[in-house]
Amino acid sequence: MSIAIEKDSVRVELIRDLNESEFADRYGCDRYTATVLGNRFDYLVEHMSVRLLTGAFSPVLRDFYDLACTVSAPPTLGYQVPAASNGIVLMAGTTIDAVANTVEEFGAENLGPGDVLISNDPYRTGNHNNDLLFVRPVFHDGKIAAFVNLNAHQLDMGGTVPGGFSASKQNVYENGLVLSPRLLMRAGQPVAESWNVIFDNVRMAEILYPDMLTVCSSLDLGERLVLESIERYGLAAVHGTMKYVCDMGAERMATSLAELPDGDWYGSEQIDCDGVDDTEDYRIRVAVRKRATRIEVDFSGTSRQARSSINATAWDTKTSVGIALKYLFDPHGRFNSGLYRDVDIVLPEGTLLSALPPDGCVFMYFEQSQAILGALLRALADAVGPAALAGDRGSADLHTAFGTHADGTPWVSALQCGGEIGPYGANQFGDADTQCMAYEANGVAPAIEAIEKDSPAVIMRHEPRIDSAGPGHFRGGASMIRDTLWLEDATHSLTELRYKSSAGFGVHGGGAGQRGGIWSFGPRDDGAITPPDTSPESFARGEAWAGVIDPTTNLPSEQGQFIYPFRAGANRSIVNSVIRYLTNAGGGWGDPLSRDPNKVLVDVRDGYVSVAGAARDYAVVIVGDPDTDPEGLTVDESATAALRRTATAED
Structure with a gap:
């Protein structure tokens, strides 16, 4: 694709304008073959995902879809990523750089057929320690022809907290096991020292071990599908299609940006606190500057890196920028590395969004990623006019509980009993859904039966809250209220950081969604269960664990008192307690x-x-x-x- 600027207009020379000979010279195949192979790449990553989903033991993988598969071009083609699976896009996006970082550090020349390379260091790969990146080189005629990759959340990777979900970890040494690039498999055989260092440091190895074997099986499948494609269509066509798909992604983004008037726009989002206390204000600031077919996203002025593990890395920030631009300017088609070609990102080091070790601890990157998206959607709302997207609930609302059974066996409930399912914001096409993941997750809802089988918990209520959605010509999604009865004593890890301001902002004249919170309802003195109803009065007898809460009614309120959610020794429940999650609601679109x-x-x-x-x-x-x-x-x-x-x- 080439771009030509002519006075006040932008002329884009499109791939479709190439004649058949020009197309074949550029991409090593005809258009039909490129189309077939492009779709086959999508097929490939989805089949890799399905193999893991159907074989996983971890509820985070099996029920939450906390994984992403991609295929990457070889080093000679710059590790371009033409296809990403429909899993957690935050995990797919970071592999664009994570695979290159991992392979380059280890050395592509040190890889051979049947190898599996792993790494989980957030500063190398993005995301957090529990997201373990698996990379398998695909060899053809003795050379690397591609990589198939799987980024999969592991139920535990060590550290001070079972499952890892905590806002209070203050450095990388508390955070968990860090794996620099190393081989997990060599020529199809396990590398004992790599497996040993993992299982010497993690909890629940009985779940991680079979899941990691299934990941390796998924990579085997991905390799076979790539080699079948090469055998049928030829290496030149496969590599040409990788370039073609990424060029098309770049072309769609450039074409859309060309239609947007040049301008400068600004947005910001507030983060409630870190895991130390709530005395420091954290804010994400973004300036968006668009000229011709290029766009610059500048995060200068964003707060310094937090004192605990709520930070994100530059790779997570880059991914969130791509998600925002794709939502607004290229909503169709797969997420691939080509969409960044006309995007410049300015990101100073050592901020909340570009943390540095050892004290810039990274775990709850997903909260900052969603705040980045919110800041960009706010910044560009006026620029895109009717195409603006209202804010969703602004948080993944992830909840983790852990404890010990009477026989001494430890248990963990991860990402199941909080507000993981909640509302979107409205847009020009209609009312927003209420039961979804966050804008950047695209996971699936855990089954109630699976939750109650695996954890000492009973889901008592999961329903929308009346009058919570942001009003508009199209209504935002409503807050979701979930009450969970815990049958054993438990410690609860909260991750919410978005109560002080309205995350579910309205656009194009729409109203904001109401704010949420978290409450605990203990049993009666005799231990009997006293489940609350959903009336406003019911909140009064609960203990607020998080939110901006009216001290009189105990309900969320813009003028209420902020309840710091990470207090030392807090967020513990005794047997027969009910924990209530009320998500923020989505914003409305239009009058x-x-x-x-x-x-x-x-x-x-x-x-x-x-x-x-x-x-x-x-x-x-x-x-x-x-x-x-x-x-x-x-x-x-x-x-x-x-x-x-x-x-x-x-x-």
Whole structure:
């Protein structure tokens, strides 16, 4: 692809303008073959994912889909990544640089057929220690033709906290086992010293060991599919298609940016605190500058790296930038390395988003990644106009609990019983979903039956909260409320950092979603279970563990008191306690007064909006009782018209 600037306009010479001979000279095959192979790369990474998903023992892999597969070009082609799986895009995006970093440090010349190279150091590979990168070179005629890669979360990688999920770790030595690039398999055989160093340092080896074997099996499958592609279509066509797919990604991004007027835009997001205390303010600041077909994303002015493990690395920041730009400018097609070709990122060292060891401890990178996305969506909301995306809940709301069974056996419930499932923000195409992962996760919801089988927990409630969604012409997703009964004493690790400001911001005239929090409800003095209901009054008898909370009602409130979530010795529950998660809600899109009254009626019938909320937020008068006669609800059209005239005049 080539770009030519002509005075005030941008002319983009497209790949589709190449004639057949020019295309074949550039990509080593015809268009049809390139299309087939491009889709085959997608097929390849999805089949690698499925093999691990169907064989995994860890609930984080099996139920949460906390993995990503990619295929990379050889060093001679710059490690280009033409395909990423539909897993956790935060993990797929970092492999664009992580594979190159890992292979270059180890030495491509030191690799052979059947090898598997691993690394998990966040400063080399991004993400956190539990995300172990597996890289398998694919050899053809004695040379590396490609790499197949799998980035998979391991249930534990050592450190001070089982499972690793803690905001209070203050340096890399507390964080867990760090693996520099090394071989796990040599010529198809285990490298004993690598396996030993892992299992000498981690908990729950009985789960990690079979899962790592399954990862190696997935890499075997990926290698076989690449070699089959080379055998059928030829090495030149496979390498040419890798270039073609990435060139197309770059072309789509450049073409979209060319349509956006040049300009400068600014955004920011607030992080509540770190794991030391809440005395230091952390803020992500971004300036976006677009000229012609290039865009610069500048994080100068972002707060220094935090004092505990809430930091992210430059690789995570780069990934989040790519996700934001793809959402706004190239929503179709796979995430690949080509989309960065016209993107410049300015990121000073030693910030919250570019932490340095040993004190810039990285674990909860996923919280900063989502805040980066929020800052960029805020910055570009006016620039893209109707294409703006409202904020989602802004946090992965990950919850980890751990304890010891009566027989002394340790247990861990990881990423299952918090607010992992929650709302998106609305956009120009319609109302937002309420039961999703975060914008950057794309995982799957753990099954209730699996949670209750593996952990001493009972899921008592999982439902939307009425009147929480950001109002708009299209409504945001509602807060999700989840109550979990814990049948044993437990320690709980919280990861939420987004309560002080509204993460679910509205766009294009839409309103913000309500804020959430976390509460604990202990048993009665005699040990009996007293599960709370969802009425506003029910919150009063709980103990707030996190959020901005009204001291009188114990409900979330913009003017309330911030409850620091990482207090030493806190967040422990006794047997028969209920832990409640209430996620932040998603923002709305467009003027709420323009929402179709019949859509508001459906929301009232379905429990997303109350009768009072319909009048307050949408100026729609609903007649009837949604509890006793939901199908008998009607819109009072004349009263609605009058109320909307009044509301419009007041605006």
